[in-house]
Amino acid sequence: MDQALVTARGLTKRFGEFVAVDGVDFDVHxxxxxxxxxxNGAGKSxxxxxxxxxxxxxxxxxxxxxxxxxDDGPTIRSRLGVVPQEDSLDTELSVEENLYxxxxxxxxPRSVIRDKIDELLAFAQLTDRRKDKVQPLSGGMKRRLTIxxxxxxxxxxxxxxxxTTGLDPQARHVLWDRLYRLKQQGVTLIITTHYMxxxxxxxxxxxxxxxxxxxxxxxPKELIxxxxxxxVVELRFPLGEQEQVIDRIEGIAKRTEALPDRVxxxxxxxxxxxxxxxxxxxxxxxVVVRRSxxxxxxxxxxxxxxxx
Amino acid sequence: xxxxxxxxxxxxxxxTYRHTWRGSVVSTFLNPVLFxxxxxxxxxxxxxxxxxxxxxxxxxxxxFLAPGLLVATAMQTGASDAAWPVMAGIKWLRTYHAALATxxxxxxxxxxxxxxxxxxxxxxxxxxVAIMWLFGAVPLLGGVSAILPAVLTGLAFAAPVTxxxxxxxxxxxxxxxxxxxxxxxxxFSGAFFPVSQLPDWLEPVAxxxxxxxxxxxxxxxxxxxxAGASAAVHIGFLVAVTAVGTALAxxxxxxxxxx
Numbered sequence: 001m002d003q004a005l006v007t008a009r010g011l012t013k014r015f016g017e018f019v020a021v022d023g024v025d026f027d028v029h030x031x032x033x034x035x036x037x038x039x040n041g042a043g044k045s046x047x048x049x050x051x052x053x054x055x056x057x058x059x060x061x062x063x064x065x066x067x068x069x070x071d072d073g074p075t076i077r078s079r080l081g082v083v084p085q086e087d088s089l090d091t092e093l094s095v096e097e098n099l100y101x102x103x104x105x106x107x108x109p110r111s112v113i114r115d116k117i118d119e120l121l122a123f124a125q126l127t128d129r130r131k132d133k134v135q136p137l138s139g140g141m142k143r144r145l146t147i148x149x150x151x152x153x154x155x156x157x158x159x160x161x162x163x164t165t166g167l168d169p170q171a172r173h174v175l176w177d178r179l180y181r182l183k184q185q186g187v188t189l190i191i192t193t194h195y196m197x198x199x200x201x202x203x204x205x206x207x208x209x210x211x212x213x214x215x216x217x218x219x220p221k222e223l224i225x226x227x228x229x230x231x232v233v234e235l236r237f238p239l240g241e242q243e244q245v246i247d248r249i250e251g252i253a254k255r256t257e258a259l260p261d262r263v264x265x266x267x268x269x270x271x272x273x274x275x276x277x278x279x280x281x282x283x284x285x286x287v288v289v290r291r292s293x294x295x296x297x298x299x300x301x302x303x304x305x306x307x308x
Numbered sequence: 309x310x311x312x313x314x315x316x317x318x319x320x321x322x323x324t325y326r327h328t329w330r331g332s333v334v335s336t337f338l339n340p341v342l343f344x345x346x347x348x349x350x351x352x353x354x355x356x357x358x359x360x361x362x363x364x365x366x367x368x369x370x371x372f373l374a375p376g377l378l379v380a381t382a383m384q385t386g387a388s389d390a391a392w393p394v395m396a397g398i399k400w401l402r403t404y405h406a407a408l409a410t411x412x413x414x415x416x417x418x419x420x421x422x423x424x425x426x427x428x429x430x431x432x433x434x435x436x437v438a439i440m441w442l443f444g445a446v447p448l449l450g451g452v453s454a455i456l457p458a459v460l461t462g463l464a465f466a467a468p469v470t471x472x473x474x475x476x477x478x479x480x481x482x483x484x485x486x487x488x489x490x491x492x493x494x495x496f497s498g499a500f501f502p503v504s505q506l507p508d509w510l511e512p513v514a515x516x517x518x519x520x521x522x523x524x525x526x527x528x529x530x531x532x533x534x535a536g537a538s539a540a541v542h543i544g545f546l547v548a549v550t551a552v553g554t555a556l557a558x559x560x561x562x563x564x565x566x567x
Contacts, residue, residue: 101323
């Protein structure tokens with residue numbers, strides 16, 4: 001039977017009056033990559049900290065590996081690999097010592113850690129930096145080292161809180177490649193992100209969070225099919241003109257969304273929509289046709305962009 | 309056999325020290341030499357010549373100073389090793405957060421950290437006593453026996469300072485702690501002159517300061533005065549402050565990092 005690694009029912013986190021997570025339900029199954037997508041402050045990180053048995057649950061129920069974090073925190077944490085949002089490497093230690101010290105926290109025998117370090121440094125593409133101090137490493141390297149560190153105990157479940165935030169595009173792609181390999185090896189991943197492309201690349205299934213609640217759930221493909229059209233036509237007008245023409249755009253597409261800097265037309269037939277734009281003699285400065293993404297799903301569900 | 313979790317935390321601190329020991333060892337050697345030269349011999353000659361030996365219980369100033377300096381230095385070491393490294397673990401490097409994502413819990417972090425501070429205090433104590441003995445300021449056995457009160461005094465500061473640091477948002481508070489707390493205590497707790505020289509109303513204040521208890525005990529033991537009821541009171545006070553400080557530290561670690 002497919003037993004869920006994580007089960008949450010009515011999971012709630014409050015800080016005084018402030019509700020960070022408001023009664024969410026979800027299941028994470030063995031072997032899948034599960035995503036929490038949402039803007040900053042949606043409650044993703046709070047949810048992650050509760051799963052990580054670091055932050056106590058306010059109310060509702062949460063089971064990780066079938067265990068209650070309130071009773072079995074250390075046992076749960078011994079089977080997790082955690083990649084926190086903010087770096088927490090010991091910059092006074094070398095690359096390999098960071099892995100070594102972390103392995104000792106899990107009480108792994110020294111000889112086991114030494115073998116594991118070789119393997120993990122190769123995986124993180126840091127073998128030639130093993131004796132170096134951590135401080136001068138690039139942001140991407142530090143992230144890879146943090147992921148390697150989280151793998152030292154062969155975790156059954158990895159928690160990655162915004163793993164690529166703050167990295168340049170190239171470093172993000174290297175990291176995605178590493179995470180994809182983990183997925184191929186059957187490691188269960190839970191990822192929070194506010195990047196749609198990241199969620200689409202990595203997640204088999206995800207929930208969209210907004211204002212402490214889950215507003216939709218499904219695979220990236222399902223969500224796009226359910227909440228948006230196949231294609232999007234983006235129109236940009238010269239400064240100040242958008243307000244004047246917006247009424248004349250209405251009705252061309254299934255749905256029209258006016259953003260501060262551009263107009264989005266949701267349609268299943270971009271060519272027809274563009275022809276209609278020309279027929280109505282609208283003269284956008286630029287026209288871009290693209291596939292719908294999770295960004296559009298989010299915009300539709302919440303009326304706001306993911307990243308402001 | 310599994311290693312107790314606090315010892316795993318201790319091990320990581322010890323490993324970090326491998327990279328930073330050079331700087332700290334140099335100052336640990338240099339400080340007592342400078343103090344003993346300047347205060348013990350330089351100022352001490354003046355003190356001894358003016359015949360104030362009565363208020364120093366008949367000791368030469370160098371002999372009076374040595375145990376006090378040992379304990380006052382232990383206080384400084386205990387306080388600063390519980391300030392900056394704890395701020396780093398919580399805020400600057402976040403290494404405590406990293407540890408708490410593993411089977412390690414807050415109490416293990418606190419215990420492992422204080423265990424490491426104990427090791428540091430022992431190192432400082434041994435080096436100081438060795439140098440003081442070379443200066444002829446303490447007898448060997450008496451000097452070694454003074455290491456215990458020094459370590460206890462260091463811990464009686466390390467534990468509450470750990471609790472305090474974990475409640476501070478920034479290092480500004482730490483600078484104030486040293487400027488208005490540790491430095492005055494270093495000067496006025498009886499290391500450099502007997503607290504009987506303080507104004508009468510101020511003297512009782514010394515009784516609630518761990519440093520005074522440590523210095524009194526260290527001086528008794530260095531001089532070979534056998535342990536009596538007063539020794540039990542001094543030790544009891546230092547242990548109690550350490551225990552309360554440790555419990556407070558665990559609580560404030562929970563409030564800070566497991567919310």
